[in-house]
Amino acid sequence: MGRGSARGRWPRAPVITYVMTHIHHETVVAPGAAPTRQLLVLHGIYGAGRNWGSVARRLVRARPEWSVVLVDLRSHGRSPRLSPHTVEACARDLVLLEERLERRADAVLGHSFGGKVALVYAGMRPLRQLWVVDSSPGAGRAGGSAWRMLGVLRRHPGPFGRRAEAVDAVESEGYSTLVAKWMATNAVPTDNGLEWRLDPDEMEAYLRDYFRTDAWGVVVRPPTGTDVHFVRALGSRVLDEAAVARIQEATAETERVFLHEVEGGHWVNTENPDALQGLLTAGLG
Structure with a gap:
C-alpha cells in the first residue's frame, strides 16, 4: 500500500x-x-x-x-x-x-x-x-513465532543507539527484514536510547493465557x-x-x-x- x-x-x-x-x-x-x-x-x-x-x-x-x-x-x-x-x-x-x-x-x-x-x-x-x-x-502448548519473539526481547533488551540496531537484533534471530522492521517500531526513545516498550514478562503472561484459553x-x-x-x-x-x-x-x-x-x-x-x-x-x- x-x-x-x-x-x-x-x-x-x-x-x-x-x-x-x-x-x-x-x-x-x-x-x-x-x-x-x-x-x-x-x-x-x-x-x-x-x-x-x-x-x-x-x-x-x-x-x-x-x-x-x-x-x-x-x-x-x-x-x-x-x-x-x-x-x-x-x-x-x-x-x-x-x-x-x-x-x-x-x-x-x-x-x-x-x-x-x-x-x-x-x-x-x-x-x-x-x-x-x-x-x-x-488451547495448547506454548510455541510458534510469537512465543519465540519473547526470547528476542530478553536476549536483546537494548538500549539501542539506532533503530537499525533493533532491526539487526531481530533479524539475527531468523526473522525476515520486513518483520524485523515492524518489530523495531516497538523500540521507543528513552533517556538511555531506544528501548523496547513491551515488557517481556507481561507479554509472556498474556501469551500463556492465550494458550490456556x-x-x-x-x-x-x-x-x-x-x-x-x-x-x-x-x-x-x-x-x-x-x-x-x-x-x-x-x-x-x-x-x-x-x-x-x-x-x-x-x-x-x-x-x-x-x-x-x-x-x-x-x-x-
Whole structure:
C-alpha cells in the first residue's frame, strides 16, 4: 500500500483520537463519509492499533459506510499497563469501550492474540461478523513465532543507539527484514536510547493465557446472527491441520463459519496487507 506514484495514492483519511481511563483507540473514517457500521480491529501480542492503519484507511475508502476503530489492547500502544494479563480482561475492556463509543460494533477483527480476544468478546456480545486472522481457537502448548519473539526481547533488551540496531537484533534471530522492521517500531526513545516498550514478562503472561484459553465453543456454536470468518496465513503454522479440519466441520454444520487462505507468514498484515484488505472489502456484510 502506498506503492507507485504519488498521483495514484489515496489521501490520508482523517483519524479521530480519544484517550480514556482504560484502553486507547483511534477511529478511521473515509473523507466526507457518514458511516453507519463499525469494525473494531484488535492487534497481535507485539502490535498496536496503528499497525492496521493502512489497511483501515484503504478499507474505509472502498467501503465508506464502515468506520474502523483501531484498538490498543491493555499494556500495548498508548493504553495503560493494566492487570490481569488475560484474554478475558482484554475482551471486557472492549465492552467498556463500546459503552464509551455509545454504539455496538457490527464486526470485530482480531489478529493472533487479538483473534482469541475477539472470539471471547463475541461470546459476550452479539456481532454481525467476526474475523479471526491467523489465530487458533483452541488451547495448547506454548510455541510458534510469537512465543519465540519473547526470547528476542530478553536476549536483546537494548538500549539501542539506532533503530537499525533493533532491526539487526531481530533479524539475527531468523526473522525476515520486513518483520524485523515492524518489530523495531516497538523500540521507543528513552533517556538511555531506544528501548523496547513491551515488557517481556507481561507479554509472556498474556501469551500463556492465550494458550490456556479454549474458544472453540464460539466456532462450533456461533452466537445467534454471527458469521465467523477465519483467515489462515499459508506460511504460518498457527492454524494446524487439525484446527483447519475442525473449522471445516463447523462450516459444514453451521453454514456460518468460513475459512479463507492467503499467502504470507504469521504477520500477514505486514507481509500481505493487500490480501486482507481485499477480503474485508468483499466480505464485510
